[in-house]
Amino acid sequence: MIDEERTPVTVLGLGSMGRALAEALLAAGYPTTVWNRSAERAAPLVAAGAAQQLAIADAVAASPVIISVLTTFEATRTALADTGTALRGRTLITLNSGNPTDAREFADWAAARGARFLAGAIKNVPAAVGDPGTLLYFGGERALFEESTPLLRVFGGDLVHLGPEPDLAALYESAVGTTLLPTLLGFLEGAAVLAARGLPASSMVPYSAKWLEMIASLLPVLAEEIDNRDYTRLGSSVALFHGAIDDDRRLGAEAGVDMSWHEPMHDLLERAVAEGRGGQSITALVELLGQR
Missing domain, CATH: 3.40.50.720 (NAD(P)-binding Rossmann-like Domain)
Known part of the structure; x- marks a missing residue:
């Protein structure tokens, strides 16, 4: 006892x-x-x-x-x-x-x-x-x-x-820990992009913190869409993220920052669009990740 x-x-x-x-x-x-x-x-x-x-x-x-x-x-x-x-x-x-x-x-x-x-x-x-x-x-x-x-x-x-x-x-x-490394890599990448312009990483901390708060506020919506297999509520579509692939690559080239870690994510988006999921919420990617 x-x-x-x-x-x-x-x-x-x-x-x-x-x-x-x-x-x-x-x-x-x-x-x-x-x-x-x-x-x-x-x-x-x-x-x-x-x-x-x-x-x-x-x-x-x-x-x-x-x-x-x-x-x-x-x-x-x-x-x-x-x-x-x-x-x-x-x-x-x-x-x-x-x-x-x-x-x-x-x-x-x-x-x-x-x-x-x-x-x-x-x-x-x-x-x-x-x-x-x-x-x-x-x-x-x-x-x-x-x-x-x-x-x-x-x-x-x-x-x-x-x-x-x-x-x-x-x-x-x-399950929860899967968000850690991608989040840290995203912050490090942002710091590298700013450094290419001579700006300190500390200058983006307030904005990154607000961004993470916004993402946290969306988690219940994401979870509900996934649990109900209803990929319609979020509003941020697969096509929206797919359309930003070229911008990602151009930013990396302009800043001289290695963004090759994005490629598996780009591949996932390409597969989703090929399956006709472009109009669905980004949560639909869970179907491609083997959740079902």
Whole structure:
């Protein structure tokens, strides 16, 4: 049972996020044990009151709740491989990257070792750990999530249980995360275009922020069109984006900016137009992406 009696917790992995989680636990009064391959990373946390274990088996044995913030499910499994029966009867919570297949395989691995398991993701930066608006979502046993809620609320105030399947956090992490790299590349490309005119990237930040707010406001409409397969409401048609392909290429040539990363998107638009979807909303591209 995880409750407000400040159950001892072990944190595995002291990168920026692991360190932030351990700091939040200490600030909330939880007895906290830490472990990291590079032992010296624990020094500031030990100075703040954490206990350090150099052997991971000892770190696991120190607490009934283990929070792993190692990079992937495979990294966590590898690190825990030599802990013997230490996981039996303990709660293991992962907050790492990984795909749904890895999450399911890890859940089976943890169950075989007698651990109760929640797989989660924290959707904010380390500096925002503990903020009321910081989102964490989890897949796994509902009862375990509810038992863990007082502890998890130390890390963020917006807690969501996605369902009993242990791969759901990884699934949503993968689905939501697909927007990150294209968005960053778009910003970097814009910065390169401005740099070609001697203008700083900082000059477009206010406008980019407004643009992203506008896109965020459209997400419910996009989702409704996709879920209902009614590609008529948005107003931004496939043809509109298709007609801008030449402008994209001319801008790249004029600014001397490599825009080759656009070509797969252009190809998708060309295919949609060839299928007679030019008059449909841009959401119709989901049909070409294999959604159906």
